């Protein structure tokens with residue numbers, strides 16, 4: 001249940017006698033009981049992060065994600081988004097299954113589909129929201145109703161900046177959050193609240209002189225430390241982008257057909273990756289190790305069935321086929337792959353058709369046998 005802060009401010013008066021130091025310690029313990037690996041507390045001063053965001057938008061690095069412009073200051077002023085907010089409870093949840101075929105191995109097997117490891121199981125929005133609700137229930141059971149609103153990558157919330165301020169890690173040069181004990185393969189969630197909790201200390205920066213993620217990004221999307229140009233980023237190109245994938249990036253995409261983990265794969269801090277305890281993140285339909293061809297043969301109904309409850313579903317069938325066509329164009333000219341591409345070329349939408357034609361042209365460069 002979401003309680004809107006503006007409607008319950010009198011409750012604050014009933015909270016005068018709460019021991020907030022003890023409550024903060026309890027919240028961290030209850031967060032773990034609710035399934036999170038860690039919780040921390042941030043204040044609501046996100047001025048520095050707001051400046052960084054404004055600069056990024058000014059440089060047009062958000063590509064066509066126009067929603068990043070929306071909500072204005074609400075994004076970096078939590079009390080403007082939810083009036084009455086005094087503190088933010090920030091939580092993290094590990095998602096990596098360490099027993100799976102490593103992503104870097106998959107990207108070398110050109111007939112396989114490399115799907116970002118966060119997207120293999122159940123949609124994290126639902127998983128995190130349910131856990132946040134459990135945490136809220138525990139707090140309410142202790143202190144009674146309190147003003148709050150829960151978020152998980154679902155509203156104009158600067159979740160990485162908040163988590164950094166809450167001591168959950170630091171923002172690395174690739175712009176993801178890194179935890180010194182767990183690497184970077186985790187999700188974040190937030191509870192905006194009117195509870196006056198003491199903020200935790202921001203974690204210090206530990207990238208040092210390393211620039212591995214900048215050097216190894218397949219499309220040179222990290223144009224400077226902490227500056228990702230979304231229009232070059234494979235995650236953006238394969239997920240947020242609903243139009244054609246610019247030709248200049250198609251070869252570099254390889255077989256990455258949903259998101260890209262490369263900047264995290266090369267990060268030395270990910271040697272500390274922890275195996276997730278969350279069964280909901282187990283891969284569905286062998287998405288962790290599927291053949292491109294097998295996924296390309298899914299018709300729309302199968303796509304919708306097999307991605308129900310998965311974050312992959314939101315890109316839609318056209319983008320799914322577009323991405324797979326690029327992956328297949330970067331694979332080997334096996335007869336089955338060529339046949340599948342040819343069979344779909346005439347029934348595909350104009351956008352997918354153009355990507356299929358590109359794939360057939362690329363495959364034809366690898367063989368002396370005419371493909372067309």
Ligand code: SF4
Pocket residue numbers: 172173174175178206207210211212213214263266267268269
């Ligand atoms: S690869 Fe190096 S520079 Fe990039 S985030 Fe990791 S530690 Fe920082």
